[in-house]
Amino acid sequence: MVKASMMKEIWTSLASVMGVLAFCQTLLQTAFPPELRYASSKLFNRIFNCFSSYCYFDITEIDGVNTNELYNAVQLYLSTSASIVGNRLSLTRALNSTAFTFALSNNDSVLDTFNGVTARWEHVVTQRQTQSFSWRPISDEKRGFTLRIRKKDRPIILDAYLDHIMDTATEIRRKNKDRLLYTNSRGGSIDSRGHPWESVPFKHPSTFDTLAMDPAKKAEIIKDLGDFADGQSFYQKTGRAWKRGYLLYGPPGTGKSSMIAAMANFLGYDIYDLELTEVSTNSELRKLLMKTTSKSIIVIEDIDCSINLSDRNKAGSRPKNKNTNTNTNLNLSAAAAADSTDQDGGGNTITLSGLLNFTDGLWSCCGSERIFVFTTNHIEKLDPALLRSGRMDMHIFMNHCSFEALKILLRNYLGVEAEEVEKQVLEELEEVTGKAEMTPADISEVLIRKRREKGRAVVELLEVLKGKAAEKNGKRGGGGAKGEKVIDNEMMMMAMEEEEEQEKRALDSPKEGSELADDCSNKGDDDDDDEQSQTTTTTTTTTTRG
Ligand SMILES: Nc1ncnc2c1ncn2[C@@H]1O[C@H](COP(=O)(O)OP(=O)(O)OP(=O)(O)O)[C@@H](O)[C@H]1O
Numbered sequence: 001m002v003k004a005s006m007m008k009e010i011w012t013s014l015a016s017v018m019g020v021l022a023f024c025q026t027l028l029q030t031a032f033p034p035e036l037r038y039a040s041s042k043l044f045n046r047i048f049n050c051f052s053s054y055c056y057f058d059i060t061e062i063d064g065v066n067t068n069e070l071y072n073a074v075q076l077y078l079s080t081s082a083s084i085v086g087n088r089l090s091l092t093r094a095l096n097s098t099a100f101t102f103a104l105s106n107n108d109s110v111l112d113t114f115n116g117v118t119a120r121w122e123h124v125v126t127q128r129q130t131q132s133f134s135w136r137p138i139s140d141e142k143r144g145f146t147l148r149i150r151k152k153d154r155p156i157i158l159d160a161y162l163d164h165i166m167d168t169a170t171e172i173r174r175k176n177k178d179r180l181l182y183t184n185s186r187g188g189s190i191d192s193r194g195h196p197w198e199s200v201p202f203k204h205p206s207t208f209d210t211l212a213m214d215p216a217k218k219a220e221i222i223k224d225l226g227d228f229a230d231g232q233s234f235y236q237k238t239g240r241a242w243k244r245g246y247l248l249y250g251p252p253g254t255g256k257s258s259m260i261a262a263m264a265n266f267l268g269y270d271i272y273d274l275e276l277t278e279v280s281t282n283s284e285l286r287k288l289l290m291k292t293t294s295k296s297i298i299v300i301e302d303i304d305c306s307i308n309l310s311d312r313n314k315a316g317s318r319p320k321n322k323n324t325n326t327n328t329n330l331n332l333s334a335a336a337a338a339d340s341t342d343q344d345g346g347g348n349t350i351t352l353s354g355l356l357n358f359t360d361g362l363w364s365c366c367g368s369e370r371i372f373v374f375t376t377n378h379i380e381k382l383d384p385a386l387l388r389s390g391r392m393d394m395h396i397f398m399n400h401c402s403f404e405a406l407k408i409l410l411r412n413y414l415g416v417e418a419e420e421v422e423k424q425v426l427e428e429l430e431e432v433t434g435k436a437e438m439t440p441a442d443i444s445e446v447l448i449r450k451r452r453e454k455g456r457a458v459v460e461l462l463e464v465l466k467g468k469a470a471e472k473n474g475k476r477g478g479g480g481a482k483g484e485k486v487i488d489n490e491m492m493m494m495a496m497e498e499e500e501e502q503e504k505r506a507l508d509s510p511k512e513g514s515e516l517a518d519d520c521s522n523k524g525d526d527d528d529d530d531e532q533s534q535t536t537t538t539t540t541t542t543t544t545r546g
């Protein structure tokens with residue numbers, strides 16, 4: 001009891017001493033010249049610091065003559081801190097940035113929490129007293145941040161907190177900067193800086209919001225991507241390379257390329273669009289891989305058309321090859337030998353083993369946080385080795401438009417929610433969408449044409465879907481004059497699709513030989529059969545491995 005009253009007395013007297021000191025400091029600051037004021041405030045700060053339970057760290061904008069990196073990092077970090085609440089925040093947009101950022105106004109403060117510890121940041125801006133000579137322009141203002149944390153918390157969090165701030169700032173900078181789409185379409189040649197990739201700014205507008213597919217599957221993919229991006233410690237702990245593979249397969253126009261763009265936009269990654277037909281050897285492929293950066297998506301589109309992957313035993317089975325290996329009946333070990341020759345730099349073909357090494361071998365981990373995406377219209381043409389666990393972690397089937405996907409297209413293209421559509425029309429849409437087996441690309445075309453007349457667009461879409469569903473039904477029913485006529489029409493459409501497909505391939509890779517064009521010309525013609533054999537549902541299916 002006596003002890004408590006003594007403590008109370010000590011605290012009261014300490015508080016009054018502090019009060020007197022604070023009063024004296026204010027008096028000195030108003031009544032005395034700057035030199036005396038500076039000395040006195042230094043003295044008072046020392047006395048305060050002795051009694052205070054906090055410690056303070058000043059992070060000035062200019063450190064001597066250099067810009068203080070930590071100051072910029074703190075500024076960026078605070079710009080995303082959810083705890084920033086204030087009446088006045090400054091807004092900025094950096095050069096080449098795609099986003100606006102908030103910042104603390106002058107002499108404002110904000111609280112932040114890290115590992116359960118509260119830190120207070122103050123943005124201190126004062127006028128420079130004297131303007132000394134400098135080779136570079138110096139602002140009239142002296143800016144800095146003051147970090148205040150409890151003395152007892154300092155050893156626990158300071159280093160980790162500052163590291164966290166630097167990492168977060170680097171991440172924000174990366175996300176704000178324009179992302180790039182790289183291509184190796186120049187063939188094996190390199191530019192003046194020794195880079196085999198050419199790049200353009202990546203501006204594809206596709207996002208997971210605009211992507212029409214089953215919402216549950218979409219959510220699953222988004223979660224998988226999020227887990228991957230946040231999974232550094234998991235991959236380290238389990239001894240796995242920090243990479244993930246996705247195989248997107250399904251008929252043309254179902255959104256495989258759009259999905260890749262959505263993935264890149266979601267994660268903020270660059271894209272490397274690898275044109276396998278431009279790569280001559282396995283070692284060239286490896287060099288390309290070595291020149292990719294972390295946080296990127298490496299894409300090989302239409303993989304069944306890029307390289308003959310169905311026969312792993314054939315070294316040099318690539319369709320377009322200047323120096324095709326004449327020994328086309330090598331066994332697996334011979335193929336491996338061919339591959340090892342490549343490792344010595346003497347090989348002259350690209351093989352499936354080379355591709356597998358690219359995605360899965362030791363070289364695949366020369367960077368980190370990378371995603372491999374392969375697309376194909378014909379999964380059955382791929383070698384099982386490419387589909388095995390650990391290679392492509394997730395197999396995503398992009399199917400014809402389902403009713404759920406259709407609702408997303410209606411919202412995106414017409415701004416119409418399902419609830420706004422007349423009940424009977426909606427029911428009919430639900431009934432025929434699956435049966436019509438139209439791709440999201442086909443449906444988008446109908447909606448784009450009529451987007452100015454929303455009501456008409458929905459009705460017209462229903463008509464088109466009904467027509468298609470009847471066609472499919474007639475074809476399945478077969479027999480009779482009507483059935484034959486439908487099949488005739490269908491065959492004519494398939495022939496047209498095939499022609500279109502060939503034109504597309506010719507445009508994509510004008511240099512390719514006819515062999516490749518022939519191979520790809522089958523791309524569209526057995527779509528119907530494949531689709532029926534793969535699934536009869538109209539939703540997107542995913543298979544996760546690993
Ligand atoms: N699931 C989808 N959601 C939204 N739009 C889609 C979808 N699928 C296709 N589209 C539209 O159709 C166009 C073509 O789609 P995309 O190129 O992604 O198809 P793909 O599956 O990659 O076709 P291919 O097999 O021929 O490469 C896109 O620009 C997009 O506008």
Ligand SMILES: [Mg+2]
Pocket residue numbers: 256257258301375
């Ligand atoms: Mg595509």
